[in-house]
Amino acid sequence: MAPGGINGTALTDFADLGERLLGEVITPSDGAGYDEARGIFNAMIDRRPAAIARCRTGEDVARAIRFAREHDLPIAVRGGGHSVAGMSVVDDGLVIDLRGMNAVTVAPAARTARVGGGAIMSELDRATEPHGLATTGGRVSTTGVGGFVLGGGAGWLDRAFGLACDNLLSVDLVTAQGEQLHIDEEAHPDLFWALHGGGGNFGVATAFTLRLHPLTTMTAMLLLWRPEAGPTVVRAYRDFLESAPDRLGGGLLYFTGPPEEFVPDHMVGALVCAVLITYIGHEEQARDLAAPLLHLGHGAEMITELPYADLQCMLDDPPGYRNYWSAEYLDSFPDQAVDRFCRRAPDMIVPSPSQHVLFPQGGAVAEGPADFPLPWRTSPWIVHPFGLWDDPADDARARQWAHDTRADVRPWSHGAVYLNFIGGEGRDRVVAGFGAENYRRLAAVKARYDPDNVFRLNHNIEPRPPGL
Ligand SMILES: Cc1cc2nc3c(=O)[nH]c(=O)nc-3n(C[C@H](O)[C@H](O)[C@H](O)COP(=O)(O)OP(=O)(O)OC[C@H]3O[C@@H](n4cnc5c(N)ncnc54)[C@H](O)[C@@H]3O)c2cc1C
Secondary structure, eight states: OTOBBBBBOHHHHHHHHHHHHHHHEEOGGGGGHHHHHOEEEEEEEEOOSSSSEOSHHHHHHHHHHHHHHHOOEEEEEESSSSOTTTTOTTSEEEEEEEEEEEEEETTTTTTTEETTTOOOOHHHHHHHHGGGOOOOOOOTTTHHHHHHHHHHOOTTTTTHHHOGGGGGEEEEEOTTTTTEEEEESSSSSHHHHHHHOGGGHHHHEEEEEOOEEEOOOOOEEEEOOOGGHHHHHHHHEEEHHHHTTEEEEEEEOOOEOOOOOTOOOTTTTSSEEEEEEEESSSSHHHHTTTHHTTTTTTSSEEEEEEOHHHHHTTTTOOOSSSEEEOOOOEEOOOOOHHHHHHHHHGGGGGSSOOEEEEEEOOOHHHHHHHTTTTTGGGSSEEEEEEEESGGGGGGHHHHHOOOHHHHHHHHGGGGGGHHHHGOOOOHHHHHHHHOOOHHHHHHHHHHHHOOOOOOSSOOOSSSTTTTO
């Protein structure tokens, strides 16, 4: 930071803010602690905030927001740090870091959990599991509950329990004015609606109440084939999903064969085509259901009953990689689309933690509340190129693969897209994420609660959108 500070904000001002918080304020003068605090999941993002306010309470958050506004500093809100575009860290601004607000309290009789605004998925899952309860979470354990739920929230359990936001019962929110609101269906219904998909546009969520569902037995089945079998496997998987029960989730992915005991040497480090079945129920039932896939001559398998919280860590992607992902939501997935999807898989960087993914929707996702601003929920298939690599020399290649994958399947596109699955792809894609009519309604809520667009580091909803 320049000796004179940022926008006239001196180090002493940040020190004063720190004195007034229960948490702490970190600045570049904190050396390694600062570098650790500004790092996020996507290693391509290297931003240097003026300060990071590690908040502990709603009052801390309110003070940090007021401070940033008084000093004209842009605000980034950080939960799990998984935003691919790095929206949770900002150059020369103030990061409101919620990681210290990660308490999870379960009310087993009511089947609800109160979750701190900075908790990550594993903290939620580990707290609910002893009660035989769970709710839809992300597909890895390190994603922040905050960004995930506010954007919609899709995961292994969504076909059975709906999207994460379908299970969102209330939110404690600090507004752009530093006001602390409790929001539910009755209190501030306009905001309640907007927080079901509208992301971090409306304030900083310091706590969520989520509905839980009974969940004791879970089976995971991972089947691997050589990539040449892809077109047959993908067709079979698509047809199998048509009549699969809602308790069955998962996805199909091409990825680099992992060095696990169940994987034969020739598949380790090579491109493989895999089906992951996640099933709420016993292994025997899962095997019966998956018979059409089990007869396709796979080259490796891992089939086991396991706690849901363990399933959540099974595909945990390592931090420290460069990231680029995108998505296309499809109305249909005919053979021609299957072939294009399969043909593009070898363009992915291998070996790497990248995944060339096909996710099913349907079930409780499609049947969930139609009113929420999530027009993509009715799309049956998602093509999701998910790139992670480590050599900057591969940046252009990784991006190209994601763009080509999308372009290949665009003829079958639904048009709408889940914004948590993409980075900064421009305003049209943001509008497509909500649908034009929902965008207008969201903009009206934004104008009421954040007219100055204080919370703009997100898939931004403009308070006064031109031309809409
Ligand atoms: C490895 C990996 C796997 C993923 N898997 C899935 C998946 O299976 N399903 C899925 O739906 N998504 C998935 N995602 C995407 C994920 O949902 C989004 O990236 C989401 O924004 C992450 O939230 P976060 O809190 O970790 O992110 P952050 O980067 O901390 O925050 C992103 C944005 O969310 C907002 N935000 C976060 N917390 C709050 C809060 N408490 N109050 C207000 N605003 C807040 C802010 O606008 C912030 O800019 C995955 C991402 C990664 C990296």
